[in-house]
Amino acid sequence: MxxxxxxxxxxxTERGKVRGVVEGGAVSFxxxxxxxxxVGEMRFAPPQPHPGWTQVRDAAQAGPxxxxxxxxxxxxxxxxxxxxxxxxxxxxxxxxxxxxxxxGAPRPVLVWWHGGGFTSGSGGWDxxxxxRLAALGDIVVVTANYxxxxxxxxxxxxxxxxxxxxxDQAAVLRWVQDNIASFxxxxxxxxxxxxxxxxxxxxxxxxxxxxxxxxxRVLLQxxxxxxxxxxxxxxxxxxxxxxxLLGIPAGTDTAKALRTLPxxxxxxxxxxxxxxxxxxxxxxxxxxxxxxxxxxxxxxxQALADGALEGKPLLIGTTRDEATAFTAFDxxxxxxxxxxxxxxxxxQSGRQAAQDIYQQHxxxxxxxxxxxxxxxxxxxDGLFRDGSLDVADHHAAGGNxxxxxxxxxxxxxxxxxxxxxxxxxxxxxFNTFDAYPHIPALTRAEDAERALGRxxxxxxxxxxxxxxxxxWLPYAPATAARIRHFA
Numbered sequence: 135m136x137x138x139x140x141x142x143x144x145x146x147t148e149r150g151k152v153r154g155v156v157e158g159g160a161v162s163f164x165x166x167x168x169x170x171x172x173v174g175e176m177r178f179a180p181p182q183p184h185p186g187w188t189q190v191r192d193a194a195q196a197g198p199x200x201x202x203x204x205x206x207x208x209x210x211x212x213x214x215x216x217x218x219x220x221x222x223x224x225x226x227x228x229x230x231x232x233x234x235x236x237x238g239a240p241r242p243v244l245v246w247w248h249g250g251g252f253t254s255g256s257g258g259w260d261x262x263x264x265x266r267l268a269a270l271g272d273i274v275v276v277t278a279n280y281x282x283x284x285x286x287x288x289x290x291x292x293x294x295x296x297x298x299x300x301x302d303q304a305a306v307l308r309w310v311q312d313n314i315a316s317f318x319x320x321x322x323x324x325x326x327x328x329x330x331x332x333x334x335x336x337x338x339x340x341x342x343x344x345x346x347x348x349x350x351r352v353l354l355q356x357x358x359x360x361x362x363x364x365x366x367x368x369x370x371x372x373x374x375x376x377x378x379l380l381g382i383p384a385g386t387d388t389a390k391a392l393r394t395l396p397x398x399x400x401x402x403x404x405x406x407x408x409x410x411x412x413x414x415x416x417x418x419x420x421x422x423x424x425x426x427x428x429x430x431x432x433x434x435x436q437a438l439a440d441g442a443l444e445g446k447p448l449l450i451g452t453t454r455d456e457a458t459a460f461t462a463f464d465x466x467x468x469x470x471x472x473x474x475x476x477x478x479x480x481x482q483s484g485r486q487a488a489q490d491i492y493q494q495h496x497x498x499x500x501x502x503x504x505x506x507x508x509x510x511x512x513x514x515d516g517l518f519r520d521g522s523l524d525v526a527d528h529h530a531a532g533g534n535x536x537x538x539x540x541x542x543x544x545x546x547x548x549x550x551x552x553x554x555x556x557x558x559x560x561x562x563x564f565n566t567f568d569a570y571p572h573i574p575a576l577t578r579a580e581d582a583e584r585a586l587g588r589x590x591x592x593x594x595x596x597x598x599x600x601x602x603x604x605x606w607l608p609y610a611p612a613t614a615a616r617i618r619h620f621a
Contacts, residue, residue, distance in 0.1 A: 143235060147313045149186035152193040154228075159269030162229050163317065164258060165197035168309040169224040169302065172281060177393045178288065178295040180428075181224060181305040196258025197225035200281050201397040203405055205254040210459045211557055212573040214259065220285075220397055226306055227257055229264035229275040234318025242323040243314055244353070244598045245276045245307065249330025249557070252299065252422040253283045253404075259569075266565040270588070271595020274319035278306045280335075284376060284404045285397075287421035289369035293389035300342075300429025303335055307348050325598045327353025327449075329560060331422075334358055337525070338423060338430055340446060341437035345429075351601050352443070353594065354450040355563075356556055359521025361418055363425040363433065372407065372420050379403040414466040415478050415509065417517055438528050447601035448529050449594065450522050451539030451618075455553030457513035459575075461506065462550045470505040479512065507551075518556075527611040535601055538609040539593075542621035543586060545577040559620070562587035563594060590620050 141156035145163065154163035169181035176182055198219035205211065234241045248255040248262055257277030264275030279302075280286060286299030311321045326349045328336045333354040339345045340352045364372075380403045382391045392400070407420045423430050437443070461467040470478070472492075479488035495511050496503060503511075523538070530536040541559040544552070552558075558575050561567045565587050567579035576583075593603050602608075609616045 144190060145235070145316050147316055149184050150188065151190045153190050154193045156232060157265045159232055160229050160265040161232050161235060162227070162263075162265050163193040164195055164227045165193055165222075165225045166191075166228065167197070167222070167224060168226050168278065169305050171221045172224060172285070173220050174393065177220070177285070178290070178293055178298070178389065180294060180298065180301045196227055196256075197222050197279065199223065199256035199258065200279050201285055201401060202250075202254045202282055203401050205250055207459050207557065209463045210552065210555060210573065210575050211261070212570055217256070218397075223279055224281075224302060224305075225258065226276055226278040226309060227264070228314070228317050228319075229268040229277075230317045230319065231268055231272050231274070234272075234274065239318075240315065240320035240323075241272060241274045241318055242325065242350075242599045243274045243276060243310060243319040243321070244325045244327060244594075245278070245310055246353075247280070247303065247326075247328030247332030247335045248277065249328065249332045249356075250282060251417070251419050252287055252331045253408075253419045255282065255331070261560060261566055261569050262564055263566055263569070264564065267563065267591055267595065270565070270591055271598065273595055273598050274314060274317055276306070276310060276314070276319075278303070280306070283419075284400050284421060287419075287423065288376065288392075289364070289366065289373050289421065289424050289427065290388065290392075291427065293392070296427035297423055297429045300335065300338060300423060300427075303339060304342075304345050304429065307339065307345055311348055321348075323350050324348060325351040325353055327355070327594075327598075329355040330358060330556065334361070334423070337434065341434060341442040342429055342431065343442070346442060349446065351447045351597065352449070353597065354448070354522065354525070355559065356452050356456060356518055357450075357522060357525075358417060358517050359434065359525060360517040361422070363423050363430055364418075364421070366424055366426055369421070369424045372411075375410070376403060376407050376420070379406050414464065415461070415482075415513055417460055417513075434525075438525070441532075443529060444532060444534060447535040447537075447597065448526065449537045449539070449597045449603070450526050451541065452514075452518045452522050453541045453554040453556060453558050455510075455514060455544070456518040456556045457510045458550075458552045459556035461510045461513065462552055462555075467509060468506045470509055472505050475505040475509045478509065526609055530609050531611045536609040537597065537603055537606060537618065538616065539618045539620060541590070542619050543583075545575060547577045548574070550574050554621075559590065562590050562620075565591065586620060593618075
């Protein structure tokens, strides 16, 4: 206990002692450095070991977010007050059942990555507070920051900048292996999981030979698997365009220039580059994981064919109406005609393929569906659902334990026709409904919503604990009846 009546607990880590806070049935340790601050010479460089500390480090508050602009999904999830700071941003948050720190029985671990389109997000935000999930499931939950936007995905390998975000994530997994036993976690039973860009990252980590062995199970929520990794040539072109926007001329010391500019200037140029590259229906950010760089030595398809995921139980799913988050507030999409919708699709896949897929979705949705609704459904399938089912089909066909879900809950009041949109399941998983006030994707959090959340979170916790889910038939390839629906 402290003088304020708040109960605290101290744990040893390799870099020093940390003091967490007892919160109900869990103990929360927030803002623990897993790497040195990525500032000065360590900006645009792979993560380096943290020097450690000598006094007991207070772990009541999360560390700052990594530098970033506002999320493009603010209208869906709600705005965040900017809380970023490069210094001290590479941190983890550990949520452990209170009894796990005393009974000597190691708990399974879930390392969970936030989404944000490789451009925004923070593992320290209250949206992803893991205390309730840890207590409910008797598991240890770890969330973390990783560098995003230009600081995490600028491709300039000549200065050491190549997939720095994934390199941060690999450093987190090493931290977990070295430290999680002190928090009551079992380093031999680690599920890596996440949502959206976090799901994409989780699969990358599970398929990468450098991190594969540390991962036991895989949880993938709404992964944009229709997004191919960035080609190195395209990534280099975007890097060149970025440097021009920053006013860094060719022939100068690029590394020195990038490391001395204010972070605000780096973010401003990235925003302008995003505007230049933006196109209706294109969800790809200017910078994201690059094929052949650290963390992604080969394509997902090749890695799966090589058996990289064999033997690891998989829980994978999507929301029913993923893409409404990207199209509901975009007048360019909402004002589409059949002709303009077909033109957009043709630019992506060719005329005949565009006509075929448009007709298929029109038949499925019915004659009353608008071009915007049809285009949104095509985007949902192409960016999220089809790729997720491809991964599930391949994994199940190999005889591996596979579970597939679809999250169908939609708000009772839905003025923007979001339905079960991208990110809709997050407050249900973490029981953090109160962290999402007044957002259109969740208009209430009453008994029915909380019961659905317990059902979904319990299924996830069972999977993390055992690799199976009670009373849930494993998925069989191309068997829609084996998809578990949450509504």
